[in-house]
Amino acid sequence: MKKIGKDKEWREVAMLLMGIGIANFGGWVYLIVLNLIVLDMTGSALAVAGLYIVKPAATLLTNFWSGSITDRVNQRNLMITLDLLRAVLIACLPFASTLWLIYAFVLLINMAGSMFEPASMTYITKLIPEKNRQHFNAFRSLIDSGAFLIGPAVAGLLFMMGTPITAIYLNAIALLISALILSAMPKLEQKADATEFSKRMSWEIIRTDWRIVIAFSKSAALVMSVFFLFSCMTVMATAIDSQEATFSKRVLGLTDGEYGFLVSIAGAGIIAGAIVNTVFTKRLSVAALIGGGSVMVSIGYLVYAFSSSFAGAATGFFILAFSLAFANTGFHTFTQNHIPVDVMGRTVSVYSLLEALLIIVTTAIIGLASEIVTVQPVVIASTAVMFGISVLLLAVSFKQSKESGLAEAVLEGETPTT
Known part of the structure; x- marks a missing residue:
């Protein structure tokens, strides 16, 4: 059975x-x-x-x-x-x-x-x-x-x-x-909870839900710091990617065919990283995946930003693409394990809203800066900011993991060791 x-x-x-x-x-x-x-x-x-x-x-x-x-x-x-x-x-x-x-x-x-x-x-x-x-x-x-x-x-x-x-x-x-x-797929809600949303949507309900998200964010500050920092990584990656074609043409002098091949190398990196991640994921902690994976992604962007040839850009693309699977696996697992399901929809929605706003603003700033200055210095500065965020994310991830482990030990009646 x-x-x-x-x-x-x-x-x-x-x-x-x-x-x-x-x-x-x-x-x-x-x-x-x-x-x-x-x-x-x-x-x-x-x-x-x-x-x-x-x-x-x-x-x-x-x-x-x-x-x-x-x-x-x-x-x-x-x-x-x-x-x-x-x-x-x-x-x-x-x-x-x-x-x-x-x-x-x-x-x-x-x-x-x-x-x-x-x-x-x-x-x-x-x-x-x-x-x-x-x-x-x-x-x-x-x-x-x-x-x-x-x-x-x-x-x-x-x-x-x-x-x-x-x-x-x-x-x-x-x-x-x-x-x-x-x-x-199965319906997972209990019968008593499976009823459709019967209340009429109102601004009062939305305001109340925002207060709930803010209250949860304050009570789980480390958890939401990890979540927000990863969102900031996504923001920087999206903004930098908006300059990818321009960088490849103007800085590296690539032809359309060479640029297509560069994207293919990134695809190979993604597949390779996903396969390795699937095999070894159980041996890595969530903090190592989300923090270490993000640092490696930003290192790949740095290698790409400082490159002056196809080989350098290809190396950077492969590193960042290879590391993405580890970072994404860590992020999804972290979210599922640390945000309660009864407020998950509201919390993820609110933070996705902030992420979208930051993407629009950051992409516009980087695009405008590339027009005023030149592309490579702007991309280098952006990847440096991204690297700083990833290092902070790594530190906060391990701090949260350690505090979470100590809290669980106390709840189980164990004596935490230092």
């Missing part, structure tokens, strides 16, 4: 990983092809850049209220609804005849995506026992890496065949399959 229960548990985990993998694969196909469609429609690099501004804008419009819903409804049903909504919206994209209509659809798609992330985080935390979360997140990083490599390759192939619209529909189908897989 115990073996049957364990088999059922791992079957559910495998189904969830499959759903995540299929949705991510479709997402990469959609992103690459949408960029090419907008570029082909307008001939403007600025119009393509606008697609990347829409995502944090969607987070700003959504996350100040969506967490209040996420924590009060059945997360599995919410995820299914959001998958179906995104599938319909993406299927409508080929009928958008103007750039602004495309932006409107992309905004709605990303708003649904902004709600999906905290809902999935909460559901995964409920489904996966604590002892298995780190291993699950390692496999998730491996699947995400596979989607990162295969998705753009399929998108490029479809575009060369002259069928970009097919790629858009492929993503819609992927989301429908993901929704179907989620519908076969």
Whole structure:
């Protein structure tokens, strides 16, 4: 009987990983092809850049209220609804005849995506026992890496065949399959708690929920310091990545083909890191993964920033891509283990809102500085800031881990040793 229960548990985990993998694969196909469609429609690099501004804008419009819903409804049903909504919206994209209509659809798609992330985080935390979360997140990083490599390759192939619209529909189908897989997953709420959010949404509920998040952040200051510092790492990485193409062309003097090969090297690094992470993850602590992984990511960016040749940039790309799986696995496991599920949706939503705001501001500052000065000094300064944040994150991660271990020892009636 115990073996049957364990088999059922791992079957559910495998189904969830499959759903995540299929949705991510479709997402990469959609992103690459949408960029090419907008570029082909307008001939403007600025119009393509606008697609990347829409995502944090969607987070700003959504996350100040969506967490209040996420924590009060059945997360599995919410995820299914959001998958179906995104599938319909993406299927409508080929009928958008103007750039602004495309932006409107992309905004709605990303708003649904902004709600999906905290809902999935909460559901995964409920489904996966604590002892298995780190291993699950390692496999998730491996699947995400596979989607990162295969998705753009399929998108490029479809575009060369002259069928970009097919790629858009492929993503819609992927989301429908993901929704179907989620519908076969268990409802985790108890019957008494499984009722849909019956209260009418109001500003008072949203204000109350923000106070709850602020109160939790104060009571778990070290935990949320780790969470926020990792968000700052994401902010810096996104802002630096916005200068990637310019840096490669103007500083390194790469051709389009060489730049494509550079991105492929990053893809190889991601896959290699995800495989190693999956094999060795149980031997590493969460603090080592999130802190050490982040330091190595920032070192990779530093190597890239100081490079003056293709070889140097490729080395930096490989190091940072290889280390990403470790950092992401540590972050997801840390979040699941330290933020209570009853406030997880609200907490993740609020901090994602702050992250999106910082991304917009930081990307604008770095972009403007690159125009006023030159690209390489700005990228070097940005990566230096990123490295400082990662070192602080490493220190705070181990401090939090030590204090958490001492607290658990006291609760268990043990005498902590120094």
